Amino acid sequence: MKIVRFSKLFVPAAVFSLVLIAASIAGFFVMGGFNLGVDFQAGLIQEVQFAPPAFGLTWSGRGNASVSFDRGNLYVVVSGAGVDNVTHSFSFAAYPTIGALSSAIDARDGLGVVMYAPAGESASLLIQSAQGNPQLGDDPYIAHYLPEDSPEIPIEDVRAALTPLGTVSVQVLGESRERRFMIRMENSELGAEDSVSAERVIAALEGRFGDNGVAVTRSDYVDSRFSKQLTDQVGLLMALTLLLILIYASVRFKPQFAIGAVLAIAHDALVMVGFITWTRMEFNTTTIAAILTILGYSINDTIVIFDRIRETRRIYPDDRFVDILDRALSETLSRTIITTITTMLAVLSLYVFTAGSMKDFALALLVGMVSGVYSTIFIASGFADFWERMDKRRRARPRIKAPAAAVAR
Numbered sequence: 001m002k003i004v005r006f007s008k009l010f011v012p013a014a015v016f017s018l019v020l021i022a023a024s025i026a027g028f029f030v031m032g033g034f035n036l037g038v039d040f041q042a043g044l045i046q047e048v049q050f051a052p053p054a055f056g057l058t059w060s061g062r063g064n065a066s067v068s069f070d071r072g073n074l075y076v077v078v079s080g081a082g083v084d085n086v087t088h089s090f091s092f093a094a095y096p097t098i099g100a101l102s103s104a105i106d107a108r109d110g111l112g113v114v115m116y117a118p119a120g121e122s123a124s125l126l127i128q129s130a131q132g133n134p135q136l137g138d139d140p141y142i143a144h145y146l147p148e149d150s151p152e153i154p155i156e157d158v159r160a161a162l163t164p165l166g167t168v169s170v171q172v173l174g175e176s177r178e179r180r181f182m183i184r185m186e187n188s189e190l191g192a193e194d195s196v197s198a199e200r201v202i203a204a205l206e207g208r209f210g211d212n213g214v215a216v217t218r219s220d221y222v223d224s225r226f227s228k229q230l231t232d233q234v235g236l237l238m239a240l241t242l243l244l245i246l247i248y249a250s251v252r253f254k255p256q257f258a259i260g261a262v263l264a265i266a267h268d269a270l271v272m273v274g275f276i277t278w279t280r281m282e283f284n285t286t287t288i289a290a291i292l293t294i295l296g297y298s299i300n301d302t303i304v305i306f307d308r309i310r311e312t313r314r315i316y317p318d319d320r321f322v323d324i325l326d327r328a329l330s331e332t333l334s335r336t337i338i339t340t341i342t343t344m345l346a347v348l349s350l351y352v353f354t355a356g357s358m359k360d361f362a363l364a365l366l367v368g369m370v371s372g373v374y375s376t377i378f379i380a381s382g383f384a385d386f387w388e389r390m391d392k393r394r395r396a397r398p399r400i401k402a403p404a405a406a407v408a409r
Contacts (some may be wrong), residue, residue, distance in 0.1 A: 004330045006196060006377055007322045010385060013378035017267055024274025034276065034283035043185055047218035049146065050153050050179040050209055051127050055102050056140025061110020064188055065136040067143075069128035074101065074143075076111060076136070092123040098145065114140050116212075121145060125199070127215045144215040152176045158183075161208035165200060176354070180217070196293040235289055241292065242266065253306055256387035257380075261302045264380035265295045271371045272364060286357040289366060294368030297343075301336060301376045308332050309384070321388045325381050340373050 028034075048244055059065040063080030075186065076088040088108055095101035105268025106113045125145040133142065155170055158181055162168040162345045173180040183201060198219050242262055249258035274292050309328040316324060344366060351362035 002330065003323075003326050004333065005326055006329045006381070007326050007385060010378060010382035014382060016180065017375075017379060020274065021270045022268070024277065027274050027277040031280070033279050035280045041277065043221070045184045045218075045220050046181065046198060046216055047173060047180065047182050048142070048202075049127060049143035049181075049215045049217055050205075050213060051146040051150075051215045052210070053212040054098050054121070054126055054143045054145035056114035056142050057136055058106065058112040058114070058138060058140050059110055059136035060112060060138070065110065066134045067136060067141055068134060069126065069143075072124075073122075074105075074126070076105070076108070077167055078110070092126075096123055097121060098123055098126070102104060111136075116146055121147065122327050127217075140244065144210050144212075146179065149179070150179060153179050155181065157208070158205070161204050162201065185366055201225055233409050237288075237292075238269070241295060245295075249299075249303075249306075250279060253310070256384050256391075257306050258310075259387075260380040260383035261299060261306070263383055264302055265298050265380050266376035267375045268298050268368060268371045272368055275367050276364065280362050281386045282357070282365070284357065286347035286361045290361050290368065293365060293373055297369060298372035298375060301339075304335070305332050305376055305381065306384075309381070316358075322385055325385055329377055329381060336373055336376075340369055344369055 057067055057076075062076070063078050063083035065076055065078045068075050068077070072092050074090045074092075076090075078084075078086045078088070088105075090101055090104055092101070097119060098117050098121045099115075100124045102113040102115055102119070105111050125147065127146060150314050155172055159168060161171050162170070162171055162183065162185070169184040171182045171184075173182050185201070192370060198216070199220070202214055202216065203285065206212070244264065245265060246258055246262045249261045252399070254260075255280060269291060275281075276287060280288065290365040309324060312324050312328045312331070313319075313321075316327070319327075347362050347365045347369070351359055351366065354362065
C-alpha cells in the first residue's frame with residue numbers, strides 16, 4: 001500500500017486554517033453578526049406570494065368543515081358531533097381547470113363556491129394560504145392562484161408598502177416570476193403594544209396591491225423572552241458539546257488526541273460560522289442542527305482515525321510517530337473518501353430538490369463535511385504530531401545537575 005505523506009502538509013494546513021478562522025471572525029464583525037432568523041430575534045417573519053384569488057369556499061351544512069391542499073388534490077374534511085366524518089377529495093387530474101374543480105365542490109351538500117378567477121385557468125396553479133382560518137363557514141375561505149402571465153413585482157414596491165409599519169427587511173424567494181417574498185419585522189423596543197401583527201402586514205400589502213391578492217405561505221412570531229432564552233441555550237449547548245467530547249476522547253485516548261479532537265471540531269464550527277456569516281444564510285434552529293450534525297460527523301471520523309493510529313502504533317512500535325500517522329491516515333483514506341462521497345450524494349439530493357431552510361441545511365452540511373474530513377486529517381492528527389514532537393524535545397533536553405558543594409550546603 002502506498003503511504004501518503006500527509007505530515008508534510010501539517011504546517012501549511014495549520015496556516016491555512018488560521019487564515020480561515022481569522023476570515024470567519026472578521027466576517028462576523030464586518031457583516032454585523034449573523035443574519036438571525038426569527039427564532040433568535042423577537043419579531044415577525046412571513047413568506048408571502050402575490051397571487052389573485054381563485055375562489056372562495058363556504059360551508060352551510062352540519063358539523064365542522066376544514067380545507068387543505070397538497071400538490072395535486074384539494075380536501076374538505078367534515079367532522080363533528082352528530083355527523084359522519086367524511087373527507088371529500090378533489091383531484092386536480094380529475095378536475096384540471098378551476099371551473100371544473102369549483103363545479104365539483106359546489107355539487108357537494110353544504111359546500112358553496114364563490115368564483116373569482118376565469119373558469120378555464122388550470123387547477124394546478126392553485127396556492128393555499130396560511131392566512132385565515134381553514135375552518136369553513138359563512139365567510140368565504142380564499143384560495144389563490146398564480147396565472148402564468150403574471151407580471152413581476154419589484155421588491156422596492158413591497159418595501160414601500162410596508163414602510164409605514166417601521167423597519168422592515170424584504171427578500172426575494174425563488175425566481176422573480178413566482179412573486180414570492182420573505183418579510184421580517186422586528187418588535188419595537190417600546191413594548192408589546194407596538195409590535196407588528198401579521199394582519200397589519202397583510203393589510204398594508206393588500207392596500208397597495210389589491211384585496212385578497214396576497215397568499216401567506218409561512219407566518220412565524222417569536223417574543224423577546226423566548227428569543228433570548230434560545231440564544232443562551234445555543235451557547236450553552238455548544239460549550240457542553242465540546243466539553244463532553246473532550247471528556248470522552250480523554251478517557252478513550254491520550255490527552256493529546258483528546259485536545260486534537262476538540263480543536264478539530266472547534267475548527268469546523270468556526271468554519272461553519274464564517275460560511276454562514278459571509279453568505280448571509282439565515283441563522284436559525286435548522287442552522288444549529290446542521291452545525292451539531294457536522295460536529296458529530298467530524299468527531300466520528302476523528303475517532304475512527306485515532307483508533308487506527310493506536311493499532312498501527314502497536315504493530316510498528318519502533319517506527320517514528322509521524323510515520324505511524326501517515327500510515328494510519330493512508331490506510332483509512334479509502335474509507336474516508338467512500339463514506340464522505342456517499343453521504344454527500346444524499347445531501348446533494350436534498351440541496352437540489354428542496355427549498356427554503358432545508359436547502360440551507362443541506363448546503364451547510366456539504367460545506368461542513370468537507371471541513372470535517374480536512375480537520376480530522378490535518379488538524380486533529382497534526383496536533384497529535386506537534387504534541388509528540390514537543391514531548392520528545394522535552395524528554396531529550398539535558399538536565400542540569402547542581403554542584404555537590406551547593407547540595408552539601
